[in-house]
Amino acid sequence: MTQLRLATRRSPLALIQADVVRRRLAAVGVDAQLVPLETRGDRDHDASLTAVGGEGIFAVEVQRAVLDGAADVAVHSAKDLPSTTPDGLVFVGVCERRDAADALVGRSLAGLGPGATVATGSPRRRALLLERRPDLRVVELRGNMARRIAAAGHGGVDAVVVAVAALERLDESGVVAERLDPTWFVPQVGQGAIALESRDDDDVTTSTLRDILDAAAGIAVEAERAFQRELGAGCSIPAGAHARSAGVAVTLRAVMVAVDGSSSVRETMSGDDPRDLGARLARRLRDELGGADLAGWR
Numbered sequence: 072m073t074q075l076r077l078a079t080r081r082s083p084l085a086l087i088q089a090d091v092v093r094r095r096l097a098a099v100g101v102d103a104q105l106v107p108l109e110t111r112g113d114r115d116h117d118a119s120l121t122a123v124g125g126e127g128i129f130a131v132e133v134q135r136a137v138l139d140g141a142a143d144v145a146v147h148s149a150k151d152l153p154s155t156t157p158d159g160l161v162f163v164g165v166c167e168r169r170d171a172a173d174a175l176v177g178r179s180l181a182g183l184g185p186g187a188t189v190a191t192g193s194p195r196r197r198a199l200l201l202e203r204r205p206d207l208r209v210v211e212l213r214g215n216m217a218r219r220i221a222a223a224g225h226g227g228v229d230a231v232v233v234a235v236a237a238l239e240r241l242d243e244s245g246v247v248a249e250r251l252d253p254t255w256f257v258p259q260v261g262q263g264a265i266a267l268e269s270r271d272d273d274d275v276t277t278s279t280l281r282d283i284l285d286a287a288a289g290i291a292v293e294a295e296r297a298f299q300r301e302l303g304a305g306c307s308i309p310a311g312a313h314a315r316s317a318g319v320a321v322t323l324r325a326v327m328v329a330v331d332g333s334s335s336v337r338e339t340m341s342g343d344d345p346r347d348l349g350a351r352l353a354r355r356l357r358d359e360l361g362g363a364d365l366a367g368w369r
Contacts, residue, residue, distance in 0.1 A: 074102045075276060078133045078142035081107035082215050087240050088265045089146045091167055095283040096170045106142045108132050134160060134268065140203075143276050145268040149261030149292055150234075153270075154300035161271045163280045168264040168288035171313055172253045176238075177223030179228035179249035183207065188221055191232040194330060197275075199256050200232070200311035201332025219336035220246055236263035257311035257326040257337075260295040264288055290316040291347050294323045297349025302357060309367070312349070319343045327356050330367030336360040 075096065079089035079164040086107060110132045120220045136142040138159050141274045149165060158163045173187075173196060180203070183189065189195055190212035194325050195296035212222055216237050223231045223246075229250065262357035267284075269276045269308045298312040312325040321342055342348035358363040363369065 074104060075144055076106050076142040077103050077144045077146050078106045078108060078109050079146045080129060080133060080135040081112055084216055084237050084241060085146075085148070088148065091240075091265060092144070092267065092283070094145050095166055096279070097280070099282045101279055103144075108136060121234040121333055127151075137268065137270055143269065143273065144280065147266045147268070149264035149266035149296075150259040150262060152266050152296075154260070154296045156268065159271055161277060162263075163267040163277055164282045164284040164286075164289040165261075165264045165266055166280075166286055168292070169239050171249075171263040172235045173232055173251045173258060173262075174235045174238065174247045175230045175249045175251065176220055176246045177228070177248055180204065180251070182248070187229040188227055189230045189232065190228045190323055193232070193255055193259070194307055194309045194355045195259055195311050196232045196256075198328035198335075199311075199326075199334045200328055202328055202335055203255070203332075205332060216241055216243070225341070234262055236256075241249070247344060253313050254324065257324060258298045258313045260312050261292050262313075264292050266292070288320060289318045290314075294321050294345035294349040297327070297346040297352045298325055299325065301350040301353035312352070314345070314349075316345070321345050321348055323348050323352055325352050325356060327362035327365055327368065329365040334365055336362045336365070 077084050077089050077092055089105050096103045099308055110129045130147055133145045135156055137145045185206050186208060188208045188210055189200055190210050192211055192213035195215055199208055212219055219231050222228050235250060267280050289300055293314040294314040302310060309328040309330055313322055314323040324339045326337045338355055340352045
């Protein structure tokens with residue numbers, strides 16, 4: 072094999088992430104080129120995630136490029152990837168994960184006065200903010216990271232919520248007003264991780280990609296994705312999960328939140344089978360602790 076084609080979104084952050092994959096492949100002797108694509112989520116950045124289709128809006132075109140033979144590898148932000156892999160593809164794993172936490176840009180939570188305006192396009196972030204601070208006014212904001220960072224302090228927006236990992240990769244960590252503790256502001260499934268998919272009949276590419284995987288990060292993301300898969304929920308539903316792995320032991324923290332932040336259910340569980348752990352924790356929150364009855368979940 073002399074070259075692999077890496078399908079990716081064409082946003083600045085996505086291109087940086089794809090270049091991480093390219094450089095890791097180069098380190099094991101594989102040349103790769105980027106195949107930048109525009110996704111539905113990129114085209115419709117003024118609409119809410121729910122309005123434009125929610126789960127998969129940043130992934131489908133990238134996956135299709137691999138299925139159609141225009142690329143060999145699909146490179147994703149793992150948080151944008153549906154928990155169920157399409158026929159013809161295989162979820163290979165995660166090659167890197169940065170800090171999974173969210174951050175406020177503009178002002179810290181304590182620095183936001185009563186009725187302050189916070190912008191985010193994520194139902195999870197909206198619900199978690201309102202759970203802690205029901206006085207806040209939370210407004211819709213999507214678009215690339217530059218647009219979101221620039222919104223803080225302008226047009227009546229006091230702060231925005233973004234992923235710490237995105238800021239790190241863009242060398243913008245200096246704009247963080249507060250890192251939101253992931254023990255209560257539980258991250259989106261897969262947040263901070265770069266995920267890879269290949270065709271299920273392309274054993275050579277799949278084997279090559281396994282040489283650049285982060286095994287511990289992959290186990291953690293596998294548990295989170297199993298949680299999401301059991302709930303049948305994606306980025307348009309207010310739920311989060313964050314796992315840590317140490318050897319074969321995995322600890323998974325998860326939350327389901329009412330869409331208006333009025334209530335939530337939370338739990339932390341441990342186990343040595345990430346898929347079983349994620350599914351068990353989802354059932355615990357949904358069926359035993361009343362998550363299915365939270366506002367917006369039926």
